[in-house]
Amino acid sequence: MLSLSLKPLTPFTSIKPKPSNPPKCCISERGLSFDIGDTFFRYESATGRDLGVLAAAIYKKSHNALRVLDAMCGCGIRSLRYLAEADADFVMANDANEEYGSVIMGNLERVGKRSEENKRWVVTHSDANRVLTECYLRRDYFDFIDIDSFGSDSSFLRSAMGAVKLDGLLYVTSTDGYTSGGHRPQHSLAAYGAYVRPMPYSNEIGLRMLIGGAVREASVLGYHVIPLFSYYSYHGPVFRVMLRVMRGKLPNNSHYSFISYCIRCGNSHTISWDKLSQIGCSCNANVPGSLVVSGPLWTGPLHSAPFLTEMLDLAEQWGWAGNDTGKQLEKLMKQMIDESDPELPFGYIKLDEVASRAKLNSPPLGTILSTLHKEGYAASRSHIASNAIKTNCPMADCVRIVKELQQCSANENEKYQQVVEA
Numbered sequence: 214m215l216s217l218s219l220k221p222l223t224p225f226t227s228i229k230p231k232p233s234n235p236p237k238c239c240i241s242e243r244g245l246s247f248d249i250g251d252t253f254f255r256y257e258s259a260t261g262r263d264l265g266v267l268a269a270a271i272y273k274k275s276h277n278a279l280r281v282l283d284a285m286c287g288c289g290i291r292s293l294r295y296l297a298e299a300d301a302d303f304v305m306a307n308d309a310n311e312e313y314g315s316v317i318m319g320n321l322e323r324v325g326k327r328s329e330e331n332k333r334w335v336v337t338h339s340d341a342n343r344v345l346t347e348c349y350l351r352r353d354y355f356d357f358i359d360i361d362s363f364g365s366d367s368s369f370l371r372s373a374m375g376a377v378k379l380d381g382l383l384y385v386t387s388t389d390g391y392t393s394g395g396h397r398p399q400h401s402l403a404a405y406g407a408y409v410r411p412m413p414y415s416n417e418i419g420l421r422m423l424i425g426g427a428v429r430e431a432s433v434l435g436y437h438v439i440p441l442f443s444y445y446s447y448h449g450p451v452f453r454v455m456l457r458v459m460r461g462k463l464p465n466n467s468h469y470s471f472i473s474y475c476i477r478c479g480n481s482h483t484i485s486w487d488k489l490s491q492i493g494c495s496c497n498a499n500v501p502g503s504l505v506v507s508g509p510l511w512t513g514p515l516h517s518a519p520f521l522t523e524m525l526d527l528a529e530q531w532g533w534a535g536n537d538t539g540k541q542l543e544k545l546m547k548q549m550i551d552e553s554d555p556e557l558p559f560g561y562i563k564l565d566e567v568a569s570r571a572k573l574n575s576p577p578l579g580t581i582l583s584t585l586h587k588e589g590y591a592a593s594r595s596h597i598a599s600n601a602i603k604t605n606c607p608m609a610d611c612v613r614i615v616k617e618l619q620q621c622s623a624n625e626n627e628k629y630q631q632v633v634e635a
């Protein structure tokens with residue numbers, strides 16, 4: 214059972230771990246062995262952990278310092294990886310559940326027992342908000358804060374923003390897919406300040422809602438955030454965003470605005486704050502209920518291509534591409550880099566939607582992408598949905614392309630048939 218300690222933070226040395234069963238098993242991730250015991254652990258989150266470790270290591274290289282707060286550490290695998298792989302100078306591994314203490318400590322001891330000489334890590338058991346607020350109050354700021362919560366992490370955003378160093382990194386998570394689907398607009402409004410309605414690219418909305426919520430919390434403190442990468446995984450589902458927290462106001466206000474989707478024509482638009490009173494679609498559909506509007510949320514880039522390129526280079530340097538998991542990670546980062554093309558708008562178009570508007574079967578995704586490129590449109594895959602494309606091509610032209618491709622293949626089939634019959 215989860216026990217939330219409201220005692221002052223206790224240093225690791227004075228924690229008396231409750232006797233627990235021997236570790237259930239010793240497993241390994243990226244060649245590092247660790248125990249999970251009876252803690253919460255998900256194998257499927259390995260990609261999210263890989264991305265976090267790469268980002269932390271890049272931060273360490275550029276700042277020559279890395280103090281990490283792993284606010285909800287479970288068995289401590291992230292803390293262990295930040296120490297062993299990202300070469301963190303110090304990690305505070307916190308989990309509210311005191312019963313995880315011995316497993317976390319056992320895992321962190323793999324990088325060296327804690328002693329008077331070795332104070333590279335500490336284990337605490339407290340509510341994450343309390344830990345973050347106490348760090349802020351004693352001006353003990355961290356370079357990198359990882360908040361791996363269940364559900365929505367919006368209640369930790371403000372305290373995390375106070376405890377992270379300026380120019381530091383905040384790695385936040387949400388597993389709330391229901392809200393991003395637009396099924397609880399009052400909830401998204403309360404949690405992230407965004408009134409979210411059902412839209413065809415709801416999983417991207419989930420990432421944008423999370424970043425938008427962080428933009429809002431940062432602005433309260435006179436800061437702004439820039440997403441370095443945004444990662445959606447259908448295992449959960451999980452929305453993860455790596456944010457750089459910077460001093461001052463958001464340089465580009467148009468990156469925090471509203472979006473509309475027109476059910477009639479299938480096009481989406483961003484709506485700036487000053488145009489809210491003139492909402493409408495370019496197709497001039499005045500059919501009541503045809504326009505769905507969500508926001509305010511993050512409408513700027515989901516990733517920083519230069520930062521992801523550094524991560525990709527580092528993964529290659531570390532030899533991660535040598536196995537299947539590494540290859541998948543490489544493919545993911547390359548897709549994210551493609552998605553960072555500034556010509557590409559927010560959202561994605563599912564090929565099913567294009568096919569249904571064209572009343573035809575959809576041609577292969579690669580064929581549509583190359584046709585869009587030939588016609589001069591920006592287009593890429595989306596790491597979020599394997600059957601979708603990101604493109605600045607209007608829906609009507611996507612439909613035309615699908616029809617033309619279908620016609621082409623019908624003509625070719627006919628010619629082939631004639632050759633066979635002759």
Ligand SMILES: C[S@@+](CC[C@H](N)C(=O)[O-])C[C@H]1O[C@@H](n2cnc3c(N)ncnc32)[C@H](O)[C@@H]1O
Pocket residue numbers: 215253254255258262284285286287288289290291307308309310339340341342361362363
């Ligand atoms: C998703 S799991 C963490 C998994 C871990 N980061 C990993 O990668 O394996 C969330 C953890 O947060 C802990 N937790 C839940 N609520 C908490 C709170 N308010 N403060 C601190 N820890 C909390 C749970 O005990 C659980 O271990």
